[in-house]
Amino acid sequence: MGKLTDNAIKGAFARARREQRMVRLADGGWLTLLVLPNGTARWQQRYRYGGKERTVSYGSFAEVSLAEARTRAEKARALLRDGIDPVEQRRADKAEKRRIVENTFGAAAQQWFDFNLPRWKPATSEKVRQYLDKDLLPPLRLRPLANITTQELDDVMKRIEKRGAHNVAKKSRQWCKSIFRYGIAKGMTKDNPADLLGDIADAMPESTNYAHLTFEELPELLRALDRYEGSPLTKGAIWLALWTANRPGITRTLRWSELDLDDALWTIEKGRDGMKRGYAHLTPLPTQAITMLRDLRKISGTFEHVFIGRNDPRQPMSDAAVAKALATMGFKGRQTAHGFRHLVSTALNERGYQADWVERQLAHGDPDKIRGTYNKAAYLEPRRQMMQQWADLLESIQNSGGNVMPLRKESGKRR
The missing domain is CATH 1.10.150.130 (Tyrosine recombinase, N-terminal domain)
Incomplete structure (x- = not known):
C-alpha cells in the first residue's frame, strides 16, 4: 500500500517553495514524487536491473494522478518479476506506436x-x-x-x-x-x-444486357448529342464508341501512341488493359473519327491519353464521365457506354454485313486463331468499308436533323 496522501503532497509543495529546494516523497514500491520549488512535480520510480540502478519517469503530477502513477509502478514491478526491464519495454512500446503511426x-x-x-x-x-x-x-x-x-x-x-x-x-x-x-x-x-x-460482401447482381437504344431511337440520341454542351472530350468519347463499337474501358483510355491518323488505324496491342483476355485488336477509323481526333489533339495532344481526366490530365477520363453525360442528355437507364456495342452490332447485322466482320469489329475471339486469308489483317479492309458506311449513315441522320432513316440491307455486303 502506498504511503502518500493528499495532505502530504500539499505539504511538500509548500515546503519546496518555502525552502527553495526539491522535496522527494516516497510512496513505497520504489515510486517517488519529486516536488520542485517552482510548483511542479514529477513521478519517478527507481529500481535495479542486471545489477545496475535505473530510473523510469511517469510524467508530471499535473497530468498523472497518484492512482495512475501507482498503477504504472505496479506494472513495472510485474515486468521486473518476469525478468523484463521496464525502461526497455517502454522504448519498445514507443517504437511500436511509432511503427503503427508511420505504417499507414x-x-x-x-x-x-x-x-x-x-x-x-x-x-x-x-x-x-x-x-x-x-x-x-x-x-x-x-x-x-x-x-x-x-x-x-x-x-x-x-x-x-x-x-x-x-x-x-x-x-x-x-x-x-x-x-x-x-x-x-x-x-x-x-x-x-x-x-x-x-x-x-453483397451478392453480385445477376448479369443483364447493358441498356441500349434501338436503331429507330438512335436519331433521338444524335439530336441530344448535337445539343450537348459538356466537355468536347466526353462528347468525343461517345462518338468514338458509336464509330468503332470498342469496349468502354478501351475507348476512354485511348492513347495517342495507339493511333495512326494517316493510316486511319487504331492499334491495340496484346495485353492492353480493358481488352477481354488481353486480345490484340485493329480498329479501322472512319474519316469522321480522324477529323474529330485531329481536333482533340489541340486539347490533349501533349498528354498520354486522348480523353484525359478532368481533375488530372495525366490520368484517363473516369469511367463515370460518359454515364454522366448520357444521364445529362436524358438517357439514364436507356443507354450505357457498353450498350453502344449492342446498338452497333444489332444495326450492322440487320443491315446484312457478314457476321464474321461484325464479330471481329467487336473484338470477339482471339485474332491469333482466325484462319484463312483474313488471318493477318483480321478482316481489316472489309471492316474499314463497313465502319465507314456506318459512320456515313450516322452523319446522314445527323445532317437530316435526326430523322429516322429506313433500315435496309445494302447491296454487295455479303461476300
Missing part, C-alpha cells in the same frame, strides 16, 4: 504497388493504380494499417457497390487483402482485416 495504408499500398509493378502487365498496373487512387486511398491513405478494421474496409467497399461498381468492389477486396499480406510480411502490421471481406 497509403505507405503500404505504395510499397506493394512498387514491388509488384515489374511483375504486372501494363494493363494490370494501370487498373490497380486507377482503383487505388479513386476508391481506396482517399478514405484509407493516412490510416495506420494496425488500426484498420474489417468493418472500416467493408464501409469502403459498400460505397463502391452503392454506385453499381460491383466488379470494382470485388477487385478492391482482393487488392486490399494482398496489401495487408504484404504489410504483414514486411512487419508493418500483424493482422489482415481484409481476409473476411468476402464473407460479408
Whole structure:
C-alpha cells in the first residue's frame, strides 16, 4: 500500500517553495514524487536491473494522478518479476506506436504497388493504380494499417457497390487483402482485416444486357448529342464508341501512341488493359473519327491519353464521365457506354454485313486463331468499308436533323 496522501503532497509543495529546494516523497514500491520549488512535480520510480540502478519517469503530477502513477509502478514491478526491464519495454512500446503511426495504408499500398509493378502487365498496373487512387486511398491513405478494421474496409467497399461498381468492389477486396499480406510480411502490421471481406460482401447482381437504344431511337440520341454542351472530350468519347463499337474501358483510355491518323488505324496491342483476355485488336477509323481526333489533339495532344481526366490530365477520363453525360442528355437507364456495342452490332447485322466482320469489329475471339486469308489483317479492309458506311449513315441522320432513316440491307455486303 502506498504511503502518500493528499495532505502530504500539499505539504511538500509548500515546503519546496518555502525552502527553495526539491522535496522527494516516497510512496513505497520504489515510486517517488519529486516536488520542485517552482510548483511542479514529477513521478519517478527507481529500481535495479542486471545489477545496475535505473530510473523510469511517469510524467508530471499535473497530468498523472497518484492512482495512475501507482498503477504504472505496479506494472513495472510485474515486468521486473518476469525478468523484463521496464525502461526497455517502454522504448519498445514507443517504437511500436511509432511503427503503427508511420505504417499507414497509403505507405503500404505504395510499397506493394512498387514491388509488384515489374511483375504486372501494363494493363494490370494501370487498373490497380486507377482503383487505388479513386476508391481506396482517399478514405484509407493516412490510416495506420494496425488500426484498420474489417468493418472500416467493408464501409469502403459498400460505397463502391452503392454506385453499381460491383466488379470494382470485388477487385478492391482482393487488392486490399494482398496489401495487408504484404504489410504483414514486411512487419508493418500483424493482422489482415481484409481476409473476411468476402464473407460479408453483397451478392453480385445477376448479369443483364447493358441498356441500349434501338436503331429507330438512335436519331433521338444524335439530336441530344448535337445539343450537348459538356466537355468536347466526353462528347468525343461517345462518338468514338458509336464509330468503332470498342469496349468502354478501351475507348476512354485511348492513347495517342495507339493511333495512326494517316493510316486511319487504331492499334491495340496484346495485353492492353480493358481488352477481354488481353486480345490484340485493329480498329479501322472512319474519316469522321480522324477529323474529330485531329481536333482533340489541340486539347490533349501533349498528354498520354486522348480523353484525359478532368481533375488530372495525366490520368484517363473516369469511367463515370460518359454515364454522366448520357444521364445529362436524358438517357439514364436507356443507354450505357457498353450498350453502344449492342446498338452497333444489332444495326450492322440487320443491315446484312457478314457476321464474321461484325464479330471481329467487336473484338470477339482471339485474332491469333482466325484462319484463312483474313488471318493477318483480321478482316481489316472489309471492316474499314463497313465502319465507314456506318459512320456515313450516322452523319446522314445527323445532317437530316435526326430523322429516322429506313433500315435496309445494302447491296454487295455479303461476300
